[in-house]
Amino acid sequence: MLAPETLHALRNLPLAAKQAAEGFLAGQHRSRRRGTGLEFSQYRPYQPGDDLRRLDWRLAARSDRYYIRESEVETSLLVHLLLDASASMNHRDDNGLTKLDYARLVLASMAYLATNQGDAVALSILRPEGVQHLPPRAESRQLPRLYNLLEKTEAGGLFPTSAILAPLTARRQRALTVFVSDLYEEEAEMERLLTRLQAVAGEVLVLHLVAQNEVTFSYRGSITFEDLETGQILQLDADQQRAAYQQNHQEWLRATAQSARRHGFDYHQLSTADPLDQALREFLRRRETQL
Template sequence: MSDADARFLTPELCAALPGLQLRSRRPAPTRGIGQHHSRARGEGLEFSQYRSYEPGDDLRRVDWKLYARSDRYFVREAERDSPLTLWLLVDATASMGQCDARRPDWSRLGAARALAAACMELALRQGDRFGLALVSNARLDVVPAGTGSRQRDRCLLALHELKAGGSWPDESALRPVWERAGRGDLVLMLSDLFDDAGVVLLQRLARAGREVSSVQILTAEERDFPFKGGHRFRDPETGAELLTDAGAVRDRFIEAFTQARAALAARLAGAGIAHATHVLDEPLDAPLRRLFARPDRRGA
C-alpha cells in the first residue's frame, strides 16, 4: 500500500477488505486472470463440465479415471476466470463539500475519496481493472481503466486533487462514461444523489447492461436535523438561502427527507441498482459490506 493510499484508507476500511469481493451479477465477457466467471470455456481454475474428446484437444485435459470407468474419452472443461472492470463515478459537485458542524474537517467528498480508495485497493488485490470518472464544476474528468500499483497511485493523485464545486454537467459532457464503461462493467457511484441528473445516469447505465451500484453519502445533520431557533440554510450549488425557525420545521423536514430517501431507494431498486447509504458519523466500511460482502461472510 502506498503512502498516498494510507492517507485515504482508515483502519476500519483496511480491516474490512478481506471480507469484501467486487463482483458482477452478469458473466464477465472478457478473458484474463481474475476472480470472476467468464462466458468463455476452456482451461481455467474452476471445473465446469465434461464433454466428449475431439481431435486436437490437449491430452492433458482428458480425465483418465473417467476413461477407465467408461472406456470413453472425456475432456474436463472449466470456466475461465476473467478480470472485472470497476468504474468509480465520484460526485464532487458543490454539495459534496458539506460537513457536519461537529466535524468540520470531514466532508461528503472526504468519505467518497476513502470509499473509492478502498474499492481500488480491493480491485488491485483481485487483479481487476479500475478507473475513475470524476464530476465537478459542470465537467467530467476520466482516468482510463488500468491495473497495478501505478494505476492505483494515478487514481489516488486524481482524487487528492479533486475539489468540490459547481453542479452536474449536461448529458453531452457525460458521454465518456458511456464510451468507456462497457457492458458488464461494474459502475459504483459515490454521491449525495441530490442531483436528478446523476440518478438518471445510473438508470441509463443499468438499462444498457452495466452492473450499477451506488452509495448515497449524507451528513448527520440531514438525518437528525439538530438545529434550533432561527437558522439560515444555504444551497451550496445555487446559493439560494432560507431563513426559518428550525425547531418549527424539524418534524416536517425529517418526514419529508425520510420519504425522499425511500422514494430514491425504490427508484434505484426498480432499475436493478444495488444501493447503500452512508452517514458521515457512521463506520465507513458499512456500505461496502452491504454491497460487496463475500458470499461466505454474509451474516457474519
C-alpha cells in the same frame, strides 16, 4: 473498523484506504476458474486438440501417460467508480467530514480492494465543467494515479449536463458501476445517466451519502442556510422547523430509494458518520455476483 474521521485525520489517502480495506481482504473469497494461469491446480488426461505446451513431459516419461497441467486463475472484472463532485458534496457533518471527504475514503478503499483482486479499475469525476476520467487498468500502479486524482478533486457547481456526460455512455463495455453521491439533482439528470450506464455496462451500485446532521437536523435556534449549488439563502428557527423538516426529509429518502430500486439500481444509503464497512461489504457482495 476505524471511524471515518479517524481515517481522514491520517491525511494520507493511500494509508487510510489500506487500513479500511485490509480487514476485508483477510476474509475475501476469490472466485476462481480453471485456465492457464501460473498457480498449479491439478492434472487431467490429455485430449486431442489440447495445447502441447501444457503437457507434462516429465510425468509422461515416468508413467508413459499423457497429462495436461491445469491451473487456476482469478476471475476479474472492470470496476468503474463514479464520484459526484457537485457543490452539495461540500456539506459538512458534525464530525468535521464533508460528503466529499467521506466519498474519497469509500472510493479509495474500494479501489484498493478491487486492485488486490485483479480487477481493472476506472475512476470518473463528474463536475459541471467536464468529466475527469482515469481509464481502467488492472495493475498496482493504477492506485497512486487514482489516489492522486481523488485527493486533487474539489466539489463545485451543479451536476453536469447530459451533453457533458455523454462520453461515459458512448462505449459498450461490461462493468460494475459504483456511483457515490448525495443524489441532489434538479431534473432527474443522475437517474438518466445511471439508466444509460446500466444499459451499456450492466450492474449499477448506488451509494447514497447522507450527513448525520441532515437526518437529525441538529441545528439550534435562528439559523441561516445557504444552498451550496444555487446560493439561495433561507433563514428559519431550527427548533420550530425540526419536526416538519425531518418528516419531509424522510419522505424524500424513501422516495429516492424506491425510485432507484424501481429502475433496477442496487441502492444503499450511507451515513458520513458511519464506518466504511457497509459500503465495502455491499461492493464485495455485488462484485461476487458479477463473476
